Amino acid sequence: MVARIPTIAFQGLEAVPVDVQVQVAAGLPAFTIVGLADKAVTESRERVRAAxxxxxxSLPPKRIIVNLAPADLPKEGSHYDLPIALGLLLAMEVLPEDALAGFVAMGELGLDAGLTASGGALLAALHAGDRGLGLVCPVSVGTEAAVADGVEILAAPGLLHLINHLRGTQVLAPPEPAIEAAAGPLPDLAEVKGQDSAKRVLEIAAAGSHHLLLL
Known part of the structure; x- marks a missing residue:
C-alpha cells in the first residue's frame, strides 16, 4: 500500500501542491526520501524516527521510501516532517486509511513528538481552502491559519494529540483567529510643522504602497 498525504511547497508567496507518498515494502531496512529534497527535508528521517x-x-524493519511528488519540484524546509510522519502512520496501519482524507498537513516535529511552528501557515490554509480541503498544523500557528475563512483547522500541540484525535479518543478544539490588539493614538503628519514637500511625498508613497527613501 502507498499512503498519500497532501502538503505544499512554497515558491515565494505561492503554495504549490505536493503529494507525500509513503511505501513500506519488503527488503533490507532503509529509510529513503526522494523527490529533489534539500538538507532540511532529508533530515526529517531522524526527526520522524525520534518522534x-x-x-x-519504532519503524518497521523494512524498506521505507518517501516520494515527494512532483519529483522535479525543489522541496525546502522542515514543514514536511508532519506529513511524512502521518504517511508512515497510515502505512503502518496505526491510523485508519481514511483518517486524513480531506486535509493538507504541514509542521515540524521535535524529538519529543511535539509540533513546532513552521512558516507559511496562513498561506497553507488559503491554499487548502482553494482546494476544498482542511489543514493540519501545529497549535502554535493555529490562530494564524484560522484567519482563512471557511477552512477546517486541526491544530495540535504534538503528534500524540493528533493521533488520538484522528482515532476518536480525544477532541482538538478548533483554534480562534488571531486578532491584533487595537493600537492606541498614533502620530499624525499634521503635527509636523513645515516640511510640506516631504510630507506630500510621504502621503503619496503611503497611498500607493510605494517604497520610499528620505535623505
Missing amino acids: LSALGM
Whole structure:
C-alpha cells in the first residue's frame, strides 16, 4: 500500500501542491526520501524516527521510501516532517486509511513528538481552502491559519494529540483567529510643522504602497 498525504511547497508567496507518498515494502531496512529534497527535508528521517520512538513506536524493519511528488519540484524546509510522519502512520496501519482524507498537513516535529511552528501557515490554509480541503498544523500557528475563512483547522500541540484525535479518543478544539490588539493614538503628519514637500511625498508613497527613501 502507498499512503498519500497532501502538503505544499512554497515558491515565494505561492503554495504549490505536493503529494507525500509513503511505501513500506519488503527488503533490507532503509529509510529513503526522494523527490529533489534539500538538507532540511532529508533530515526529517531522524526527526520522524525520534518522534515515533518518543511515543513508544519504532519503524518497521523494512524498506521505507518517501516520494515527494512532483519529483522535479525543489522541496525546502522542515514543514514536511508532519506529513511524512502521518504517511508512515497510515502505512503502518496505526491510523485508519481514511483518517486524513480531506486535509493538507504541514509542521515540524521535535524529538519529543511535539509540533513546532513552521512558516507559511496562513498561506497553507488559503491554499487548502482553494482546494476544498482542511489543514493540519501545529497549535502554535493555529490562530494564524484560522484567519482563512471557511477552512477546517486541526491544530495540535504534538503528534500524540493528533493521533488520538484522528482515532476518536480525544477532541482538538478548533483554534480562534488571531486578532491584533487595537493600537492606541498614533502620530499624525499634521503635527509636523513645515516640511510640506516631504510630507506630500510621504502621503503619496503611503497611498500607493510605494517604497520610499528620505535623505
